[in-house]
Amino acid sequence: xSGYAADTGALxxxxxxxxxxxxxxxxxxxxxxxxxxxxPPRLAGALAAFTEDTxxxxxxxxxxxxxxxxxxxxxGAAYAETEAEATAAFRGHxx
Amino acid sequence: xxxxxxxxxxxPVPGDPDAAGTAAAGFGTAADALTQVDPAVRRARxxxxxxxxxxxxxxxxxxxxxxxxxxxRADRLRAAAEVLSAWAGxxxxxxxxxxxxxxxxxxxRRGLAAxxxxxxxxxxxxDLASTPTAATAAGMEHAAAESALAGLEDELARxxxxxxxLEREHTAAATAAADELDALxxxxxxxxxxxxxxxxxxxxAVSGVTATMARLLSRGGGGERVPGAAAxxxxxxxxxxxxxxxxxxxxxxxx
Numbered sequence: 001x002s003g004y005a006a007d008t009g010a011l012x013x014x015x016x017x018x019x020x021x022x023x024x025x026x027x028x029x030x031x032x033x034x035x036x037x038x039x040p041p042r043l044a045g046a047l048a049a050f051t052e053d054t055x056x057x058x059x060x061x062x063x064x065x066x067x068x069x070x071x072x073x074x075x076g077a078a079y080a081e082t083e084a085e086a087t088a089a090f091r092g093h094x095x
Numbered sequence: 096x097x098x099x100x101x102x103x104x105x106x107p108v109p110g111d112p113d114a115a116g117t118a119a120a121g122f123g124t125a126a127d128a129l130t131q132v133d134p135a136v137r138r139a140r141x142x143x144x145x146x147x148x149x150x151x152x153x154x155x156x157x158x159x160x161x162x163x164x165x166x167x168r169a170d171r172l173r174a175a176a177e178v179l180s181a182w183a184g185x186x187x188x189x190x191x192x193x194x195x196x197x198x199x200x201x202x203x204r205r206g207l208a209a210x211x212x213x214x215x216x217x218x219x220x221x222d223l224a225s226t227p228t229a230a231t232a233a234g235m236e237h238a239a240a241e242s243a244l245a246g247l248e249d250e251l252a253r254x255x256x257x258x259x260x261l262e263r264e265h266t267a268a269a270t271a272a273a274d275e276l277d278a279l280x281x282x283x284x285x286x287x288x289x290x291x292x293x294x295x296x297x298x299x300a301v302s303g304v305t306a307t308m309a310r311l312l313s314r315g316g317g318g319e320r321v322p323g324a325a326a327x328x329x330x331x332x333x334x335x336x337x338x339x340x341x342x343x344x345x346x347x348x349x350x
Contacts, residue, residue, distance in 0.1 A: 040110065
């Protein structure tokens, strides 16, 4: 499709959803302080490692989602601007 | 010695069910949040489908960086939450049993202290007996006190042994839970190159190059001298090639 057929409402909605998902992930608490309390050292170590993996994954996913939301919002804004300029040029041409 | 199990003298069931339960809940919440990632990404791709241009490309690049395994990771987090929930239940059950054993051990220790006093008193009475009749009676009393003391010691030993059995059961359950968590982590580890493997590969490569260089240099001593560094290197390569040995080339471990 051409850039002129993009649905800016859909882009905004998708960007908002990406942002909301990133925010929801950012609010998740996976507390590393719980691992030493959970049980014997073998279990505490395994839980600490799993927790660390999870925290890293959540951070990575949150960051990349937020970046994608920002990029999508920028794309939507760029489209809206392009469309406005094209519309103005078209009207000017008609006059 | 732990304050919780003074009667036993050791904690046979380390672990806090609340901590394990809270960790399980956290993983469950994380799984729920991750479940929202793929639909959000799909919707974004659909919204921008077919659009071209620099802004669209930047968005596509940004979206490609979002980990594609969110749903699989959510499944693993739910599995981990189940493991921890089961463990929390196990710890609570083990604690109840340990509490019971500890209460019995504490009562036995109090009984032992009293029984030791009885033995000492009986011993004193026996030592101070002034007549054969009194000595016989004191002797019987002393023997009974010692027998009671031994009985309590045996009973305490049985309780301690039961606590050790419980400790072994607890440790085995903890190890099983840890193995399950590790297995869930291993799935993750397969998805990205382990730093250890990259380091090992680099070390192997460096070792190979070092060995090759050593062979080249050791042959260089008897060869004819050639002017220039490039010619010297080419000259050093010739013996290695004519001997049909493999020349190891350093590989980039980042590839």
